[in-house]
Amino acid sequence: MDPGLRRDDSVLLIAGDSTSRRIRVLTTATHTYSQPTASEGITAFFRSPRAVPYLLLLPAMIVIVAVVLVPLIVSFWTSFTNYNLTKPDTLFNFIGLRNYQRLLGNDEFWWAFGRTFLFVTITLNLEMVLGLGLALLVNKITYGQRALRTIMMFPMMFSPILVGFQFKYIFNDSIGLVNNALFDLGLINQPIPWLVDGTLANFSIIFAEIWMSTSIFAILLLAGLMALPKEPIEAAKVDGCNPWQVFRHITLPFLMPFVYIAMTIRSLDVARAYDMIRIMTNGGPAGRTELIWTLMTRIGYQNSQMGAANAMGYVSIILSIVFTFYFYRKLTAARTFMGGAQ
Amino acid sequence: MAQVRLDKVRKSYGKLETVHGIDLEIAHNEFVVLVGPSGCGKSTTLRMIAGLEDISGGTITIGDRVVNDLPPRARNISMVFQSYALYPHMTVRDNLGFGLKIARTDEAEIRRRVDEAAEILGLGPYMDRLPANLSGGQRQRVAMGRAIVRHPDVFLFDEPLSNLDAKLRGQVRVEIKKLHQRVQTTVIYVTHDQIEAMTLADRIVIMRDGHIEQVGTPSEVFENPVNTFVAGFIGSPPMNQLDAVVVGGRARLSDGIEVPLPAGLPVSEGQAIVLGFRPESFAPRGHSLHGDGQALAVRSTVIIAEPLGTETILFVSLGGKDVQGKMLNPRVVAPGEELDFTLDLTRLHVFDKATGRSVRL
């Protein structure tokens, strides 16, 4: 029973005809207060018990406003100026949409944007598939699941900088683990330029990102698999389903909310890849792995063109929000469809 | 030393009023049960008495204090929750003593009272266990113990037996009654189970849709229900209720059978009524509870027989509905058998169909 919902006594029957409506009065809260009367002032409000939740949330609100909201507004404003760090008064040079226009007309930007979009899509999908596969495999292991789960958490504990460094080292063409192993196994004669060749560099960062984040999917989906109720599966087997059908029609639909949770959580952190790419390739070689985030920081900090950089920043924010929202909507849809299956 | 009084107590959630002006007076040491179907407002009323819900209107008085604005801790009450609400991180001993500790009672007194409660409820062997290591019945008793130690003015029980299985429920019911005899304190008890209400209460308060339908002793509400709702709610199996029309001093059922009504009953010719009689009043000749005195003979075919050992419940068709009768000293009855039933005319209940209210002499 959901501990958040009260016992039956809170189900009120509104008398009607044969179709009486049921209104569930949710009393998760200990305190439900009536509407404020017009005659009360602000000070009276803050002394009343009604103010308690707001007071509890006040510190959080202040911090978020100060560190997120205000900078977002500043960023928004700056994106309409040609603010240059070296010339501080340019902060107030309003130039309208010119930054955005230049952005949209800029090849470099579109390449970066396209690469970013592709990067995120590829990695998210591969991570989900691999994560699901890993979860299914680990689920079948009887001994040492706990140890396996701990190992699976490692990538989550690593700083993206660490992950980037790790792969920078491993993919290094002269002394990296991969090339040395391939060399010693006689599979190659020439060192493979994992991080130096344009295409391979993209492969390397995708590999690194998948390495870093597949675990999140695997762990969440494993938790989902463990929560899977046995009865529907047994019923399906009695009804004549083979293992694949059971998976497709019973297991997978049940897991979908977990998949979407993982997708949503991942979308929030999709920009963590920036840290990793910065140390691995820094957008190189020659901009072949330039994603929107590396481009943004380059323009903002190295070229001091804050206005343009902030415009790009907003594009990246919108990208992040779009992905997150998309998966969140799917999540809530899947949840209602499953009727709160847990 | 406390009576509890509710004066026109109301509860609203925003614009929705759920408890409509309850008036109730509870004497000291009385065991009062609030009973009714889900959503009738009984738990809400109890929680208002406890101080866990704000009172939207009216006053609640405990002893000689109006407690409307007092927080729960200032009302000197104890409550046993449906879920027991034992503190999971404390041992039984600490659970029992928690309230006293908060009140800064001195150690010796805490120990004395805790041991006293443990002895009354038989908790001795479990004192150092955590709630997770107790059975449902044991947890229930710890919850009661926690309520006792503070020697409150009023005990409140919120459906404490719902989470127990049937057998345990019966046992704990007896323990609660014994407890009340030993610890002479006012008890207000909420349940949806009318059997609990009948067996435990000094007085029963039957509620529906935020109103009090009837207040009375168990025998009062059983023998003189004030409307069809109470009549159908109290008593198991429930009272049979048949639609009828008053024709010449009799009640004519939909299948034509006419039942003589008591003389002088304030009904008018042609009035639509509901005729009520309990299964105990309707039995095959020779097998009834009250003898075959003033009775109407009805020959009916048995549809279903439910043998319970000491009695058999028989379902027959009467007045267009399935009606239950109680056959004492039963013999085996097969479905389809035709029997001579007697309907005890001294134990008829007549209700006006439109209002549902009882029609009395």
Place this chain on the structure above:
Amino acid sequence: MSAMTIEKPWQRWLIRLGVFIAMLILTVPGLWVVLTAFRPNIEVLARPAVWIPQQWTLDNFQRLFGLSSAQQGLPVAQYFINSLVISVTSTVVAVVIGMAGGYAFARYRFRGKATLFLAFMLSRTVPGVALSLPLFILWARLGIIDTSFGLILVYMAINIPFTIWLTDGFFRQIPVDLSEAAQIDGCTPWQAFWKIEFPLARSGLASAGIFAFLTSWNEYALASQLTRTTASKTMPVGLMDFTAQFTVDWTGMSAMAVLIIIPALVLTFIVQKHLIAGLTFGGVK
């Protein structure tokens, strides 16, 4: 739990192989870095590669801290302390503030509740790297660039929404009955919270704290811009600087990497059970 209950032995071995390979991929890169940190440079740079370590040394670590005769590295000790101070402080404050917020959402109904919750969650969607631009501008004007305080403030804001989300979930797990019973037993709501609800939520708060600590400890994008000198630079920034500055000192870099990962690993081992619980029922419920 599983789709197949009857398995042939070869299937079982295939599964075990698959899991083994996966675990290998997950652990080898990190292990290799750790190994490198304890090996001398000559061995690491040797061609052909030396697979089985012949020599062990702590020299790399000593170099980091400037304790060896070889070249002076970066002021790693200072970076470590900065990271520690910043992470611990921002975590503690974020957990306290987040706990208060989570409790408000779990226990109260009030106007604007859903919108406020959404706003908090949305604030997490802003990528750190994008936020670093305006924050740099603002923090520079406020003069808190290159201060621990500036970074602590930012990390608090990053950690609070997730902490609120987690603690909201955890508090909902605790029946309201307990607080009510405590209040009937004589507690004020404040007392009831500290004596009953808080102890029961402790493991949840610990998970929230671990998550927050790791987020702060591992963060790079914001730290790289909001810090300038050793006064406030953190370990991730230090590692980046190291790779830029000493491009072939792989052992030194590995040693630094090891320093970054150790606190994280220790914490993970301690609370791995709770971490999973936090992720899932905070989300699925």
